[in-house]
Amino acid sequence: MITDPPGSWTLGDRTVNRIGFGAMRLPQNGQAFAVDAVPRDRDQAIAVLRRAVELGVNHIDTAAFYFSRLRSANELINRALAPYPDDLVIATKVGPARDPSGQWLPLARPEQLRGQVEENLRQLGRDHLDLVNLRVSGLDSISEHFGVLAGLREAGLIRHLGISNARPAHLAQAQAVAPVVCVQNAYGLGYRREQDAFLGTCGEQGIAFVPFFSVAGADREAGGVAAPDPVVEVARKYDVTPAQLRIAWTLHRGPHVLAIPGTANPTHLGDNLAAADLQLTADDLVLLDAAPQE
Numbered sequence: 001m002i003t004d005p006p007g008s009w010t011l012g013d014r015t016v017n018r019i020g021f022g023a024m025r026l027p028q029n030g031q032a033f034a035v036d037a038v039p040r041d042r043d044q045a046i047a048v049l050r051r052a053v054e055l056g057v058n059h060i061d062t063a064a065f066y067f068s069r070l071r072s073a074n075e076l077i078n079r080a081l082a083p084y085p086d087d088l089v090i091a092t093k094v095g096p097a098r099d100p101s102g103q104w105l106p107l108a109r110p111e112q113l114r115g116q117v118e119e120n121l122r123q124l125g126r127d128h129l130d131l132v133n134l135r136v137s138g139l140d141s142i143s144e145h146f147g148v149l150a151g152l153r154e155a156g157l158i159r160h161l162g163i164s165n166a167r168p169a170h171l172a173q174a175q176a177v178a179p180v181v182c183v184q185n186a187y188g189l190g191y192r193r194e195q196d197a198f199l200g201t202c203g204e205q206g207i208a209f210v211p212f213f214s215v216a217g218a219d220r221e222a223g224g225v226a227a228p229d230p231v232v233e234v235a236r237k238y239d240v241t242p243a244q245l246r247i248a249w250t251l252h253r254g255p256h257v258l259a260i261p262g263t264a265n266p267t268h269l270g271d272n273l274a275a276a277d278l279q280l281t282a283d284d285l286v287l288l289d290a291a292p293q294e
């Protein structure tokens with residue numbers, strides 16, 4: 001049994017702080033994947049990544065398909081952080097793909113996954129990937145896809161595997177093939193609460209649950225902060241922002257729940273990491289549980 005210090009979790013063989021960083025917001029201003037997205041200022045994105053690591057972030061979520069016309073999340077991470085700190089876990093995901101002009105392509109076939117892994121290796125400038133999530137999207141059975149990734153893990157290209165946008169049946173299929181260290185699904189306060197049971201299952205099995213859109217909620221790629229009444233009320237009580245309150249609530253869902261809020265704003269970054277210190281009471285949690293489902 002591994003005992004982690006408070007505020008951290010062991011992903012595979014690596015201990016990470018429970019608040020990490022999501023890189024999807026970095027390549028563009030405004031909505032992710034918008035065809036007319038304005039590329040982000042490179043220096044701003046690099047400064048945010050470096051500041052994140054200075055402030056203790058050692059878990060960054062990315063993907064090769066996070067890019068705008070002129071910026072790629074992986075290239076920004078490479079430029080900002082290489083040579084990488086020893087304790088940094090970079091998690092990427094495979095399955096979806098966009099062509100060079102940004103149009104979505106069909107989900108990768110199993111035989112295309114090796115190329116996607118190598119694309120991430122090239123862009124990040126690494127010889128292995130710390131953690132690769134198979135983004136399941138639309139597959140009933142993931143056994144064949146996951147089998148390919150398990151082979152790449154055996155070959156030393158990948159250290160650890162996870163799944164994303166997954167259902168409990170997918171977890172069982174994957175575990176029949178190789179160990180799974182995390183499940184990355186959309187979830188947050190008042191958002192996708194039908195995931196509660198799956199989140200609990202992951203905790204029982206020692207698997208990290210890594211929610212995305214935990215700040216934005218139903219506004220998803222458009223971004224912003226979902227702030228229904230109880231969020232505003234409890235945030236005011238502690239003199240924190242609704243975004244901080246949402247992140248703190250996420251951490252209160254269990255020690256295995258890891259936040260990966262996305263931002264390109266240095267002030268928001270500092271606020272998000274400070275949310276680790278916010279202790280909510282049982283009464284707060286009851287009030288917040290009554291937040292309307294989006």
Ligand SMILES: NC(=O)c1ccc[n+]([C@@H]2O[C@H](COP(=O)([O-])OP(=O)(O)OC[C@H]3O[C@@H](n4cnc5c(N)ncnc54)[C@H](OP(=O)(O)O)[C@@H]3O)[C@@H](O)[C@H]2O)c1
Nearest residue numbers: 022023024212213214215216223224243261262263264268
């Ligand atoms: N597996 C998947 O399918 C999947 C899908 C989507 C995302 N992800 C990953 O999950 C990460 C998190 O998702 P996300 O970035 O879409 O959503 P999010 O973290 O829920 O919310 C991001 C939005 O909240 C704003 N924000 C963040 N902190 C704030 C603060 N302290 N105050 C005010 N506004 C704040 C950001 O704008 P500012 O830039 O203005 O701060 C942005 O608009 C992504 O970056 C990505 O790495 C995975």
